Amino acid sequence: MTIRPIIILPDPKLRLVSETVPKVTPEIRALIDDMFATMYDAPGIGLAAIQVGVPQRVVTIDVAKAEEPKTPIALINPEIVWSSPELSVYEEGCLSIPEYYEEVERPAKVRVRFTDREGAACEIEADGLLATCLQHEIDHLHGKLFIDHISKLKRDRVVKKFAKAAKREHEL
Numbered sequence: 656m657t658i659r660p661i662i663i664l665p666d667p668k669l670r671l672v673s674e675t676v677p678k679v680t681p682e683i684r685a686l687i688d689d690m691f692a693t694m695y696d697a698p699g700i701g702l703a704a705i706q707v708g709v710p711q712r713v714v715t716i717d718v719a720k721a722e723e724p725k726t727p728i729a730l731i732n733p734e735i736v737w738s739s740p741e742l743s744v745y746e747e748g749c750l751s752i753p754e755y756y757e758e759v760e761r762p763a764k765v766r767v768r769f770t771d772r773e774g775a776a777c778e779i780e781a782d783g784l785l786a787t788c789l790q791h792e793i794d795h796l797h798g799k800l801f802i803d804h805i806s807k808l809k810r811d812r813v814v815k816k817f818a819k820a821a822k823r824e825h826e827l
C-alpha cells in the first residue's frame with residue numbers, strides 16, 4: 656500500500672471527466688487500497704481517484720470520526736439515482752484546495768448506485784455528512800469542485816490565491 660501525492664488547484668487534471676471502470680481488476684483494487692491509505696493519512700473523509708491523478712470513476716469515503724471505528728466505503732462508477740428536493744448546507748473543504756472552507760448548499764439526501772470492490776452492484780441512501788461527501792466526490796468525477804457551487808467572487812479569489820502559490824513554487 657502506498658500513500659500517493661494529492662494534486663492541488665490549479666492542476667488542470669482536476670477538471671478531467673473520469674472514465675467508467677469496465678471491470679474491477681487487481682489494479683483497481685490496488686488503487687482503492689492506496690486511496691484509503693492516502694485519505695486516512697491526509698486526513699480526509701473522502702477521495703476521488705482524480706485527486707491522485709487517475710481519471711477513473713473510483714471514490715473512497717469514510718465519514719466516521721477519529722475516535723469511532725472505521726467505516727470505509729469504496730465506490731466504483733457511482734451515480735446519483737435520486738436526490739431529495741430538500742437542501743442542506745455544510746461547510747465543505749477539499750484536499751485539492753487545502754485550508755479553504757466554505758458553505759455549500761446541496762440536496763440533503765441522495766441515493767447512489769455503484770459497484771463495490773468485489774464487483775457487486777450496490778445502492779446506498781444517505782443523509783447528513785455522508786450525503787454531502789458522496790455529492791462532493793461524484794462532482795470530482797465530472798471535473799467539478801466545491802468552489803463551483805460558491806459565488807464567482809469567492810471562487811475567483813481562491814483560484815487566484817492558489818495560482819499565485821503555484822507560480823511562486825515554480826519560480827523557486
Ligand code: GNR
Binds near residue numbers: 698700701702787792
Ligand atoms: O476531507 C474532506 N472533507 C469534506 C468536508 C465537507 C464536505 C466534503 C468533504 S470531502 C474532503 C476530502 C476531499 O477533498 N474529497 O474529494
Ligand code: NI
Binds near residue numbers: 748749750751791795
Ligand atoms: Ni474534494
